[in-house]
Structures are given as structure tokens and as C-alpha cells.
Amino acid sequence: MFELDLRSRKPIYEQLVDKLKQLIINDVLKQDEQLPSVRTLAQQLSINPNTIQKAYRELETQGYIYSVKGKGSFVSQMVAENNEQQIKEAKEQLKKQIAEALFIGLTVNDLKEILEEIIGGEPSDTSAKRE
Amino acid sequence: MFELDLRSRKPIYEQLVDKLKQLIINDVLKQDEQLPSVRTLAQQLSINPNTIQKAYRELETQGYIYSVKGKGSFVSQMVAENNEQQIKEAKEQLKKQIAEALFIGLTVNDLKEILEEIIGGEPSDTSAKRE
């Protein structure tokens, strides 16, 4: 499914969270699609099931997946209405990140290109609203 | 100077690195300005000097400050030419971050506003080049 860097200073469960997020965001894992069970994935990645569980719990907390005892864990649909706080934080973090990027040498053009690149692949929701 | 969250899961030295970076990026700490000594800052923040040292060493590695034995630690000027790898990584991370932001509910308009807001405050370097 993907690979982990066991020697990274970044904890395994965090790597898992990040990678699974990416798969969900990029629609590789579709809405309501079932994730591998904690035991299966643990075996595939040669790590402990508890570590998978920790990652799944975090993803559930952040609203990316939902789990049903006895059935499995599934990709949930993101509901923007629930996430005012998350959105606020994401904005703040993005500002910092962009400022840092400019500082280390990215040009405004670089930024515009990145934005174009991403928006090009997105359904144009310029008119989208959050109340 | 700033505050730390000693109860955060994020290590203190990482918090220090992030906060000092922000101060440098936002020009609160000017070029060649002297940072507080490791002992002074440690006392101010009620933490161990070694922790400050670790943060300073990291900032030096990343090119944000330079240290001179016997004199002190100072804000360095960022030289984009040295940072091709950093720039590449920053771009990648920015892409992921933006994709995630859109996923959790930010609109393209939100992004454009953020960009405008930051570019507004920046010296317009749209024409800047890296060879």
C-alpha cells in the first residue's frame, strides 16, 4: 500500500496518518471505501497492530475515517461545516508556511504556479460558501 | 520574548525553532541582530540551557542564524542560492498543505485571499530569478 521510514525521527504512527491522509485527499481511497484492518495492515508493514490502531484513532479524531466495531474502518466524507476551527488553523498554518517559503527563496511566481497547478485539477469551487 | 507550551506533545526545542523562525521571517529579529544567549533565554523561559542550544544548533543548520564562540548568536541573511533542496521540499510540502486545506473546506477564494494578503506585504519580487 505504501512504505514507511522506520529510521525517521518522525514516529511511525504519524507517518501513517500523513500517508493515509494523502491517499484520502487525492481520492485514491474513495468515500466509504474500507481500509485494511489493523491486523492486516500491521502484517503488511511488519509493524505492531497497536501502532496502526493509534494512527486510525488519530485519523478518526480528525474526521478522515470512521470505524465500526466488527465491520472495519472506512473513509468518511469531509463535512466542512464541522470544521470551522480546523479551517482557521489551516489558514494560519498556510500563512506561516507561505511566509517561510518566500523567505527561503521561493518567488511569488512559484506560488502562483503551485496554486494554478492545484486549482487546475480541482473542481472550481470559487463560489463555494461556508455560512 | 515568547511563550512555550510545556504540555504540548511537540518537543520544546522544536517549538523554539518554529517561534524563532517566525520572528526572523517576519523581520522582528533583523539581520545580524543578536539573539539572547543560551543561558539568558534559558533563564527567561525557565528551561535548560542545553535545550536552547539544541534549538540554536538546528537553526544554524537550517541557515537561519550563525553563532560565534565568545560573541553570540546572530540572525543570518538567507541566501536562496544555497537552498535548492530546501526550496524543492518547501514546494512539495506546500502542495500537500494546500491540497489538505481544500479538502477540509477552504475555498479557492480563501487561498487567493491568503496569497494576496501576503504578497501585499512583500516586496514584489515576481521578476526574481534563481539561475
Place this chain on the structure above:
DNA sequence: TAACTGTACTAAATATAATAATACAGTTAA
């Protein structure tokens, strides 16, 4: 010289991450 600076090092304490083993409850299909 005295009082600063950064830097290095070892040791100990603390916190976090990861593993291991087990157990229990809900689901599903044979």
C-alpha cells in the same frame, strides 16, 4: 582579570513511541 559568550560532554531523569500478549464485543458467512 571578571564576566560574559558558544560549545562539548557525560550522566540521570522523564516522556514518548513501539512492541507484545491478551481479552472482549460486534459482524458475517458457512
Place this chain on the structure above:
DNA sequence: TTAACTGTATTATTATATTTAGTACAGTTA
């Protein structure tokens, strides 16, 4: 109903990372 799956919880143990503590040394400055 049973067997084999699911998620979830718990406890204990090990490993790793972080932080503190104490000390030392070399360069700078007034």
C-alpha cells in the same frame, strides 16, 4: 451456532527521544 473476521481496550515491557543537571573549556570584551 460456530469460526473467522472486525475494532477496541488493557497491561506490561522495551526502546528511543527529550530534557535536565552539572561541569568544563575556549574565545570575546570591558
